[in-house]
Amino acid sequence: MGALKHLTEDYATIDASFLQFCESRGILSVEDFLVHDVCMLVASAEQFSNSDRLKQGINQLLSIVETCHQPWVKGLVLLEDREQNKHCLSTGCKSFDVLLQGGLREGHVTELVGPSSSGKTQLCFQVASNVAMKLGSVVYIDSGNSFSPTRIKQIVSRISGSVETQVSGILQQAMRNIECHAVFDIYALLNVLHQLNSNLESQAGYKVRMIIIDSVASLIAPILGGSNAQGHALMSSVGYLLKKLADRHNIAVVVTNHMVSGEGGILKPALGESWKNIPHVRLQFSREHAANIYGVCILKHPYMASGRSANFMIP
Incomplete structure (x- = not known):
C-alpha cells in the first residue's frame, strides 16, 4: 500500500x-x-x-x-518455516537471552514498553551493536533524534574485548551494518518501510536481520485521538507492514513504546487496544535501584508464560 x-x-x-x-x-x-x-x-x-x-x-x-490478505497456509508449512528460517538473534545480554530462550526471534514483532529511562533505548543500542557485529544488517529508525554512534562505539568495544586497533576495524564493520533513518512523522515512517520492502523484494542479496523503531509511539500517537478513523487506519498500515517484513523476510522487528496513565492512575502501554494486537511479543521494562540494572517482564508471548521476568545489565 x-x-x-x-x-x-x-x-x-x-x-x-x-x-x-x-x-x-x-x-x-x-x-x-x-x-x-x-x-x-x-x-x-x-x-x-x-x-x-x-x-x-x-x-x-x-x-x-x-x-494484502495472506493466503491460507497449512500448519505443517508454518512449523517448518518457523524451525528452519526463524532464528533467535542474541541481544548480547545473557539473562535477557535466557528469559526469551535465545533472544529476539526473526518473524516476530517485539515491543519494548516502559516508562522513561527504563532501558528501552539502551537495549536497542545493545542488540543493534551485537547483531551488526556478528550477524548482519540492522535498519535503525530513529524518531527522537536519540541514535548515538558514541554509545554504539562503547558497546562494540565492550563486547569485542579487543585491543584498540582491532576494535577500530570491528567498529567500522558494525557501523557499516547499521542503516539509520531519522523520521519524525507517520508518513516518513511508511515511506521508509515501503522502500525497505521494495529493496528486499527486488534486490538480490539485500538482507536485513533486524529492524528497530525507537519509538513507534511518538510517530503514531499524534495522529490518534477520539474517533479518528484515518489515524487508526494509518496505525494498522504500519502494523501490517511490520508483520509482513518480519514474516516474509525473516527479520526480527523491535519497536519501543512508552507508558500512559490508565484507569485509577495505573500505567499501561500507549496506543490503545488496537495496537495491542499487533506485536507478537510485548516486554515491559523497569529501572532497578542499582545503576545500569534493568528489569524485564513478559506481558505477551506466543509460547511463553506471561509474568516471567529477569534482571539484566547494560554497562
Missing part, C-alpha cells in the same frame, strides 16, 4: 482522471481510501461523464486491498 500515484504504472484504471477524482476528496493514498465510505464514493463517481471508468478504479483499489 502507499500513494495512489505509485499505482498508475501497474494499473490502467488508476489514471490521471481517477487520481484527480480521488484528490478532490482528500484521497491521496490507499490508507486514505480505506477510511472513506465506498458507497459514497461510487455515488459521487456516478455524477461524472466517465463514471464507469471511475468505478472501475474504485473496484481496482478494493482488489488491491484484498490481495
